[in-house]
Amino acid sequence: MPVPYTKLVIEHFKNPHNVGEIEDADVKVTEGSPACGDMLTLYLKVDPETHVITDVKFRSYGCASNIATGSIITDMVKGKTVDEAMKITWKDAAEALGGLPPVKVHCSVLAADALHSAVEIYMEKTGLVKEKQPTTIEKVFQKLSHVINPETGIDIVKSNLIKNISIKDGIIKIDLNIEPDSQFAENIKEEIIERLEFLWDVKEIQVNFMK
Amino acid sequence: MNKVIYLDNAATTPVDRRVLEKMLPFFSEKFANPATKWTSSLSKEVDDYIEEARENIANLLNADVEEIYFTSGGTESDNAAIKGIAWANRDKGSEIISTHIEHEAVLRPLETLARQGFTIKFVPVDSKGFVYPDEVKKLITKHTILISIMHANNEIGSIEAIEEIGKIARENGIYFHTDAVQTVGHVPVDVKAMNIDLLSLSAHKFYGPKGVGALFVRRDTNIAPFMEGGGQERGLRSGTLNSTGIVGLGEAAKIAKAEMAFNEERIRKIRDTLFESIQREIPEVYLNGAEGEKRLSGNLNFVIKGIRSEPLLTTMNERGIVIGGGSACSAGSKEPSHVLRAIAVPDDDLFSGIRMTIGKFNSEDEVMPIVINLKDAVKKLRDLSPFWMKGD
Numbered sequence: 001m002p003v004p005y006t007k008l009v010i011e012h013f014k015n016p017h018n019v020g021e022i023e024d025a026d027v028k029v030t031e032g033s034p035a036c037g038d039m040l041t042l043y044l045k046v047d048p049e050t051h052v053i054t055d056v057k058f059r060s061y062g063c064a065s066n067i068a069t070g071s072i073i074t075d076m077v078k079g080k081t082v083d084e085a086m087k088i089t090w091k092d093a094a095e096a097l098g099g100l101p102p103v104k105v106h107c108s109v110l111a112a113d114a115l116h117s118a119v120e121i122y123m124e125k126t127g128l129v130k131e132k133q134p135t136t137i138e139k140v141f142q143k144l145s146h147v148i149n150p151e152t153g154i155d156i157v158k159s160n161l162i163k164n165i166s167i168k169d170g171i172i173k174i175d176l177n178i179e180p181d182s183q184f185a186e187n188i189k190e191e192i193i194e195r196l197e198f199l200w201d202v203k204e205i206q207v208n209f210m211k
Numbered sequence: 212m213n214k215v216i217y218l219d220n221a222a223t224t225p226v227d228r229r230v231l232e233k234m235l236p237f238f239s240e241k242f243a244n245p246a247t248k249w250t251s252s253l254s255k256e257v258d259d260y261i262e263e264a265r266e267n268i269a270n271l272l273n274a275d276v277e278e279i280y281f282t283s284g285g286t287e288s289d290n291a292a293i294k295g296i297a298w299a300n301r302d303k304g305s306e307i308i309s310t311h312i313e314h315e316a317v318l319r320p321l322e323t324l325a326r327q328g329f330t331i332k333f334v335p336v337d338s339k340g341f342v343y344p345d346e347v348k349k350l351i352t353k354h355t356i357l358i359s360i361m362h363a364n365n366e367i368g369s370i371e372a373i374e375e376i377g378k379i380a381r382e383n384g385i386y387f388h389t390d391a392v393q394t395v396g397h398v399p400v401d402v403k404a405m406n407i408d409l410l411s412l413s414a415h416k417f418y419g420p421k422g423v424g425a426l427f428v429r430r431d432t433n434i435a436p437f438m439e440g441g442g443q444e445r446g447l448r449s450g451t452l453n454s455t456g457i458v459g460l461g462e463a464a465k466i467a468k469a470e471m472a473f474n475e476e477r478i479r480k481i482r483d484t485l486f487e488s489i490q491r492e493i494p495e496v497y498l499n500g501a502e503g504e505k506r507l508s509g510n511l512n513f514v515i516k517g518i519r520s521e522p523l524l525t526t527m528n529e530r531g532i533v534i535g536g537g538s539a540c541s542a543g544s545k546e547p548s549h550v551l552r553a554i555a556v557p558d559d560d561l562f563s564g565i566r567m568t569i570g571k572f573n574s575e576d577e578v579m580p581i582v583i584n585l586k587d588a589v590k591k592l593r594d595l596s597p598f599w600m601k602g603d
Contacts, residue, residue, distance in 0.1 A: 010529070013525065030597065035558035035559055037561075059595055059597035061595075061596045061598060062519055063522055063525075064521060064522045067522060067595065
């Protein structure tokens, strides 16, 4: 029966490629959360010599276009170098699918975001980052805007949960407006560390919960 | 292609054959404008049919014929009732009581009124979607002019205690409006016994055509006209009457009155069998809203843990099974259902709600194919989901 999707979107949605996990992945990254309606986890395996992406897999809790975009964008980056992968945009993926309805844009951007975050973290981890600029507070804020508060589905920057950030001698100190005994505290801390730990000049990340 | 299985009867229903037959002559044969009935026999004939339709609706609601006003449907009726009462009674007060689980056709006009200086107070609902009449009572002040609470919710099917709420309104001299779009034609409605002053209904929710409905307005109610012009519908709703639609609405009302009890019993059985099978076959499924008599017989709304409803609906559609998400009206939006939010469904599950609504054209034979396809689609999507633990 007709739906406002192209045939290709439906095909990728019905039989998505590259679904699953990579056990010895170099990077695993999650964007979104169930409470905001879409969530996508992406795994990346990269050849340490050539920096070519040898395997990529994903899992999605999202709408049909989110799943289809995850499927095609993982197809597109396989065999590409991380530099090339970084240049693939959501628009490229949407075009490869023959277009997506405008109301579905927000759900499909997540796949591209996850890819870019994963590649960025890989580059940080392996020291591939070309211009080694010192990590700034702005950079930390930008990274933390991908960390979602599971309780509300809104990221911790937008929901004003960050009380203070300081950077000194490679130590990032983050004070959060969250009760230490909140059931989400550990989860949020892990996410924060995953996002920041490979920045080249970061030695330690301290996350403090206070209310 | 196989026959489509349609499970979105709360969004709209197909027109009953008998209703269609009744309507057909009114397109080109009995086309006259009923407004000129005093001088034209063609018009008089059409007018007689319209009055017959009015009588059928009055009978269905236990209202008087002069209390029925034809409109373009539920949304118009809701707008007309709420704004019409608010604007006409502003000198008496500016407070209105409603709930967070109303349809958008009630909520949006209330927002407009709030911007115009009215105060809107919301009665809480419990986790099953029920309003407690005592809570309504607590919100009443000497400034309250209107209480608008739906008869049954379009998403979770909770049937509210409107008889008691109406009684409270009556005792306090406050107008009581109810959006009965989901109940008229399905559940007995008696505007006298239920103390209702204004009631919205829509034809296409009970096997009539789209684009036509009615507003019941109790005699001597102080309400502003909702469409100004040539003065049709006793000056409240101008505009040439949609005679074809109105005749269809009247016929649908007549059929509903005669067959409602039988249909609803059948529908309830199919619904219960369907949900029992779903729960038996699919793990981690839970019902939103209440069980039992205080739920619309055709309504099912449940959460399937771990997957979003949208891809599930798309998959089922591919297999010829049409299901609704939350409500049809907000299906295009990214916002989760305001009703599921109001009844405190956990945030993680807000995008995982499925609504199946059974109608009189569904049959018991459809249960099996629905469950088999649903089970398969759920398994596929859960295998895809990042937070669905395998083996659960």
